[in-house]
Amino acid sequence: MPQVFSKTADTWLHAIALGALALAGALFLAAFAFARSQYWDVVARTPLQPVPFSHKHHAGELGIDCRYCHTTVETSANAGFPATHVCMTCHSQLWTNAEMLAPVRESLAENRPIDWHRVARVPDYVYFRHDIHIAKGIACVECHGRIDRMPLTYRAKAFEMKFCLDCHRDPAPHIRPRDQVYNFEWTPPPDHAALGRKLMAIEHIKSPAELTSCGTCHR
Amino acid sequence: MATRLGPLPVKESLRDITAEVARVPLQMPARVPWLIALILSLALLSLFLGSITYLFARGVGVWGLNIPVNWAFAIHLYVWWLGLGHAGTLISAMLLLMGQDWRNSLNRFAEAMTVCAVIGAGMEPIIHLGRPWFLYWMFPYPATMGVWPQFRSPLEWDVWAVMTYLIVSVLFWYIGLVPDLATVRDRTRKRGWQVFFGIFALGWRGSARHWAVWNKTYRTIAAIAVPLVVSVHSEVSLLFAAGQIPGWHSTIFPPYFVLGAAYSGFAMVAMIAIVMRHTFQLKQIVTERHLDVLAKVTLAMGLMTAYGYVFEIFDGFYSGDVHEIATIHDRFFGIYAWSFWGAVIFNFVPIQGLWFDRVRRNPVLLFLISTSVVVGMWLERYMILVTSLYKDFLPSSFGHYTPTFWDWSTYIGMLGLFMTPFLLFVRFLPSISIFEDKEVLAREKAEAAHA
């Protein structure tokens, strides 16, 4: 009987088999990487805002306290978005004719809210609360990054569930004294974890089992 | 053993066997019936695809499910399909280890039937979700959520059991198929077929060294496959027995389910054997003696399953639990009593005919009896599921279940999912183990010569 396959057939067979295996592995790795990519996590993207507001200028350079605009951050789940009036407390005096502030003035004049794009956002089924995190000494910077250095605001951290879990499993290295919560320049002591453990006891911070219970964030 | 009458006619030659089996893929003797069957099963397959498309678009509400009966067709058919599949593995593996030569004419298509049935069985829990795109959450992969599957859940067990069973069945079937693929490769004169069979035969040459390693591996896998079958259906039964629902919460469930599964499976094998030997004129290979033995095994399995019934009822009463007793009472007399009595009648009345030699060797009768068993086991799975769920503990939450059009269309369509690959297998692959039959025939001839 004649040969069905040429001598090179086996080489091809092996090449194809290995190629398929490699492709499967690569696809898995690609999916793995994609799920952790900045693209998927919407990190470091600055959406077009009606006003190019600079946290760097206001919070960093001018040193305006976070709570001046985000007034309910200590009292409510929501940090609170500044009403137009808050902007105009200063901008009725400063830069009153600046082109870029026109939408703010229009908003006040026409009594129509400014339509901002949310940057830091968790899914609807995640119930994040600002008030308790602030109360227990979790600084703004932990989730929002160095917002005082952002000319345009973007999401600094990937808000994956893992990101939340890391801290809920071991809060100590992320806790600071309450009065340093809004301080972006605070440098932790060398043994931050030890300080964190001490603060955890003072603030009666719950055990990891409670903090990682599903119902803490999902309900 | 020397005087034993072999399953194959001694007058056959090795060449005859090759010719008879290889003829099916190479010449296709029953082209028209096969085509009709294929068109039918493709139509069913389309029905299935249409049904699940609608299902996935709308939700599992298109079925007749409710609270309390929130499991019905998908789970009941999952058990049923898996049960049908078990016979293939048992025939192939267990009888191989026990040296039962008669299996050699049956094992190949029985295994193929297993693979097709397990595909169906594996499909059921997936479509059961209604949102199958979340299936991957059942596997432990490194998620950004940081959450893992829950390994105490019987449903999680089932995922692994069915996956394992499917892969092992396919591998077992395939390595048994390799030498025969080589045979067909060598018989065909058409280039396309040569390449097709050549690739899948992997270059098998029939070397004695190969045979030695192959033999060991094949038997090792067979030895592993037998406990696998037992474990898979035991786990399926735990899906029910792990719940506290009266009628489920019973330690007898694992053996009861395994036996029932094998019972329905052997009946299914008998049905397929009868159809194939008739359609493809394989009566020299699948002989009356094969039917006789199959019928005997089916009868034995049936009696053991009947014992399971008796004991389940006894168990319920013996427990003294009011809910258990109420459920048994309800199975006898409740609104779903038809499923219980249907199961009893279809399962255990016709098989009594199998005590008689003439019935066992009569293909038509055996086919009808086997059909009855398959239907009976269908009813049994339905009965176990629905009669337990619809009345559990609190009278206030009792409810009824009626299958809807979409329940039926998904189920009937799934017959297409089973039949289509099986028909393709019959058409394109040697559906009876050529080399194993040759082995038997050679031995028979030698024995005949000695005698």
Next chain:
Amino acid sequence: MPEPPLGLLAEFASADALLDATRRARSEGFRDIDAFSPFPVEGMAEALALKRDHRVGWITLAGGAFGFLGMLAVQLYVNWDYPIDVGNRPLFAWPAFFVVDFELMILSAVLFAVIGMFWMIGLPRLYHPLFSAPRFGLASEDRFFLYIESRDPKFDQEKTRTFLGSLGALTIEAVRP
């Protein structure tokens, strides 16, 4: 002048004839020999004096152990990594874990066994010189073949051919690459 053959392929009509021929070839001192048959022939391994080969068993055992321990490790790890109270059941629920463990043990054992088998017998190998032998195709039908390779020290094209003829071979072919 055709290039020297890789070996000689002798055809026999029955398994017994092949078995007999193999034994004689072996006792004649041939070592690089192989037999081909449409089904496994009992006693052939002894006739070829193949060493008792336990590798399949060991590979399967290794696969089983890998699957068992690996899945057990996975299950223990995931419950350690994110301990969640499930119906007040123990975090490390050994009896429950053994179920999936058992399945994975079987799956892994079978995968190892199959892959190991193909590795041991050197398949897939789509091209082989033997396939060029015109009558070799019958090895999967009803003929039995004895193959003596030319690299055997005792091989001599003419003598060996004569020897094979004396064994009652129906045909004798030279296999060329």
Next chain:
Amino acid sequence: MRDVSPMSGKRVWRSLEEYQQSDSFGEMLKAEFPSLFELWTVDRRQVLQVMGASLALAGMTGCKPVRSDDVVPFVNRPDGFIEGRTQHYATAVLFEGYAQPVIATTSAGRPIKLDGNSEHPAFRGGSTPFMQAAILDLYDPDRSQAPLMGGHPASWADFDAQMVRWRDVWAGNGGAGLRLLVGSTTSPTLLRQLGHLRKALPLAKVHLFDPLSGYGAGPFVELRPNLAQAGVVVSLDDDLLGPGPRQAIYGHVWGERHGEANGNQRMKLLMAETTPTQTGAKADRRIGVPPSRLPLVAQALAAQFGLGPAPAQLTAKERAWVMDAASALDGARGTSLLTVGRFAPPELRAQAIRVNQALGNVGRTCDVAPALGLVAAAGETFLDLVRDIQGGKVAALFVLNANPVYQSPGEIDFPKLYAKVPLRVHAGTHVDETAARSGWHMPLPHALEDWSDARAPDGSATIIQPVVRPIYDSRSIHEIVAALTSDQPAPAKDAVRQTWTTELPDEAAWVGALKAGFVPMPASTAATLTDRGASTQQMSTQPGQVEIVFRPDPTIHDGAFANNGWLQELPKPLLKTTWENVVAVSPALALRMKATTGDIVEVEANGRAITGPAWILPGQPDRVVTLFLGYGRTRAGRIGTGIGYDAYRLRSARSPWTATGAIRLSGGRAILATTQDHHMLDAEGEDVVRTVTSQKPSALRQSDRNQSSFYPDWKGDKPAWGMVIDLDRCIGCNACAVACQAENNVPVVGKDQVAKGREMAWLRVDRYYAGDPEEPETYFQPVPCMHCEQAPCEMGCPVHATVHSPEGLNLMVYNRCIGTRTCSSYCPYKVRRFNWFDYTTDAPSPTEAQRNPDVTVRGRGVMEKCTYCIQRIEAATVRADIENRQVHDGEVMTACQQACPAKAITFGNLADEGSAVRTQRSSERNYALLAEQGTRPRTTYLARVAEEGVNGD
């Protein structure tokens, strides 16, 4: 398809039904393949998805859609507004014109929840299903949205222009020919305005339309029970605990006097009723009496106290009951109460007043006081109006907040008469049957949208303050009435403020009243009984005839709530049917008729007939058929139109509550959407609802004890949340169920889904019967999730979607659920609910605005169940955590607990030694449902208390 909805011209629900009937292909399809039919008419589901409200509204779709990642801050933040926090306002909603004081919770300016006002002296925080469901009416997309002239959209300016001309005419003729037909009201402002109108236009007349007090005059004097003072209550067909404006008040008293009773004397209740009610179900001694015999029983009872002769023809059962009632009343002179239902003949009420006077109860357990609201004086009844229209005396009819075209008795062809009136103006919240036949229609606001006031049934008043700006172009009834006489009608707020200048003289008092949510009123002035001496209409039934009893529907009442999806889908307390009304018949009658539940029967009376599905009602007196009002509406809206039969058609004006007639099988069967069949409890069931007596005070059974387990006991220093439900206090009112639905965004799924067993209620109130079906014992049992410590459901979930919290909550993580439904299969209590379809689509709809932002809206294929209101636990825990303290007992209230008028539900921390729930759990009456299953439920029950030998074992 051939029908159009009144406003938009879109296909409406009703027309789909007609579509099926007119299309033979659809007919065939439906008969052969009901599911395929579903596919074919896929928009049917869409209509139902958000309680029939998901179709885009003209006004709502115009808005620019807000993307989910948009954030729209204020221009100027209102003082005290904190984003993410809820605000609470005291106000009231109306029921039969009475105030039902509520605290409205708003989130971001949207009212999302109503609860009882816990400061209110009578309501004490209790609520009813109707109070809870009133919030949904606010967002009803079928509400009238703009004035209509001749059925076409018009503007208020058009109306005002017309009004100028009409006012000129009336100013000239003193209002001759002008008639007002006003729905029941207690609003002091409206009463003041109507008084002003009578003065300004002396020839105009104000008629009262109150289908629930009959269509005639009076009553001017009512017996107002002061249940809190009563130790013994004998009720003649008075459904104290059933639906009504006083339900929450009585429910509160009932709770105070039952269960552990807080040291109060346990109330003893005897009930004689013409059709089973919740009160009968809770009574210590109950008897079913046909309406024709109720006067005899009353007379026999009065005779026991020397008031009139004793009738001779009492049955043995009746006599025994009368003797028991008399001795109970006699044994508690001064602290007993005989009360007569509002649907009983008026002379029975007069008689009851005399009996109470004889017993020295008046002034102690009851007051005789003038009626609180608008009362029809002689010549100003509805029947007078009918006569005047017939006489051609009516030139202009203003129908204010009433629906006479639908609710007038069938013997009066009011639609035809109405057409004779030259000028017909209707003001109402919906474009209803009357609006459709009126020349002008004016939208009225929902109670939460505009200023008003009303009296609560205890006499106190509530200033109704708006909590949201009107959603539609509506105008207050106060402005409409004022406009009849004034070209500068005062805004509603000013009108209300003016009414209260005496009681609330300064701003501080006014604000105080608004904050408190009620204005205490001086004790009602005692009135003297004037016997109107109406003759008893002796009912006589021919052989083969039956007595017919009319009752407001238990959930949609007189039809006013017909377009409320929550109430439509709420199982009727005793019937457990939803989405339609049934014809209740006694078991014996059904047996004689060879009818079973679901058979279509025809009931004929007064020469008119209706057909509806039969429902065999245990406890129904033989040969009595109960019909329920409120259904069969033709213009209720997309929810309420075209379902059920219209029992008003059989009513007569003279005898609105009873009739004699015939009942027969008319062939055919109906598929009833019930959530529970009749379940007579057998030996097995007695473990489910348990009863204790003074002889046998422990609720525990042998099977409850010695529960060993493979798994460790619950331990830890964390809070251990638990709930105890007192079955002795529970009155089966369903307030908890609706509160749960409102709090937890539980979707309405529609009749066909309920019929399939797919209702979504997280908390159901089970109803069980025991004993003789003719005189059964009836039990109510609210069943939420048990939050088992050893939860079988959790073990079944393959993906950790239902797990346990360290505080013992059985968590359900919706976003993790993949829908295997194993949890529900394993749940012995079947409290889990599954989203079989997408029940909560994102289609724009005002009902979405009601959703609680703190609770996830569940999508398709997801399991859900009671969470113990985890959002409330979480809020309280965070509050406590910020303050570095423990959560106080009572700081977390579940929605069901908060709603319960009888305080039958206690929730709290079982690990806290001093908590109320811990105390209750250590009661002897405490037992766990299906304890033998070893699930260790966190929700347990307190057994019902029965008098020895009267109820239960």
